[in-house]
Amino acid sequence: MTTVIIAVIVAFILAFVIGVLLGFFKKIFAVPVDEKAQMIRDVLPGANCGACGYPGCDGFAAACAAGEAPADGCAAGGVKTAQAVAKVLGVKVDAEDHVVVLACRGCKDNCIPRGLYNGVKNCAAAHEAVNGTKMCQWGCVGFGDCVDVCRFDALSMGDDGLPHVDTKKCTGCGMCIKACPMHLFFKVPVSRKGAVALCSNRNENKAMVLKTCKAGCIKCGKCERVCKKGAIKVTDGIPVVDYALCNSCGTCVEGCPTHVLALVENII
């Protein structure tokens, strides 16, 4: 019986001493934790994916609190996380959701196949082997590599041979942008208004463009001329819109002879 009592007492004393020691040492070796970093860390997804370029969520939170990383730097968290982080930091972010747009209108009717392609049925292979299957070597190959990589079911192959974006499902993750060998997808913020060029043909030869695709940009420069704000510049063979100037009047869309331009608010 005495052994049991002694054992209990000893265990109790030992635990007490260790507890006191630990508490004591915790005070001595206390490290001032950056409260901001901790708060930021709490609103992050905690997946430690490293997409922000910092070593895990802790690294990003520390960098964010120190002002080195932008509040909207967390790619996995999206707008919600960006706003939560911005709230902690007391700044404003204009982060918003993005969707992708396909810069090609070379459907079956507009852009005919160059020949019979019997190779591997994916865009990357067709692009590597024969520079695409259609007359236009800048256009959509049409085997749906983008559809395969989309994890949100936002892309589907239409009957016209072009992928279609379901903008309600699209999260703007950018997987299709990476997958497309022709680099035809680009991200736009959902609130964007203004004209956008839906062609990627950079051939400066007007006759060649007309021969390859009915919906190709023929570099006539009419959009540049009709725009009252001077918001459009044909750069590298494609009309590029300056959204700081564009007021979404639609003059260029009406003026474009091959209907390359469209108002982005109408297509997303």
Next chain:
Amino acid sequence: MNQYLSIFLKSMLVDNVVLIQYLAICPFIGMTSDTGKATGMGIATTFVIILATAVTYPIYYGIMVPLKLEFLETLIFILVIAALVQLVEFYLKKSIPSLYSAMGVYLALITTNCAVLGTTLNCISKNYNYVQSLVYAAGTACGFLLALVIMSGVRERMKSSTPPKFLQGKPILFVTAGLLSLSFLGFSGLIK
């Protein structure tokens, strides 16, 4: 001197903690996916094993033997080791933050590592004196580090090979561990 050398080599090679005593299999499998990780884990464990032995030995012979509480050794040793690892963690966090962030995760894992507890209990059951215990702990820890580094080296080589499908992943790892263990049996009889 000779005696210490023989204890060191025996605990490191002949009675290797992982491959012969089959302790600490979890870090042996879980922490050896690359050599850097394995080395970090090995060094952290080395440090804790030696420290734990240095602390538990006086507690055992100073407190528990006079009070006839030898049967409590498992309980009290675990308590002491866990507290010790916590202390080390506090200290590192304050003094050497870079080292803390480098091995912070491993440190917490070592709290429940059976190699640490096993070493401290072995020192008692082998009736070593204090210096012998420390040498034994150092040898065991080096053996642990050695086993982890060897295994991680083998695994890095294995990454570029294609085992049959039914062996891919963990099965080939256990087969490898068994072969390593067999090869370490070759050291038996090296030291009497």
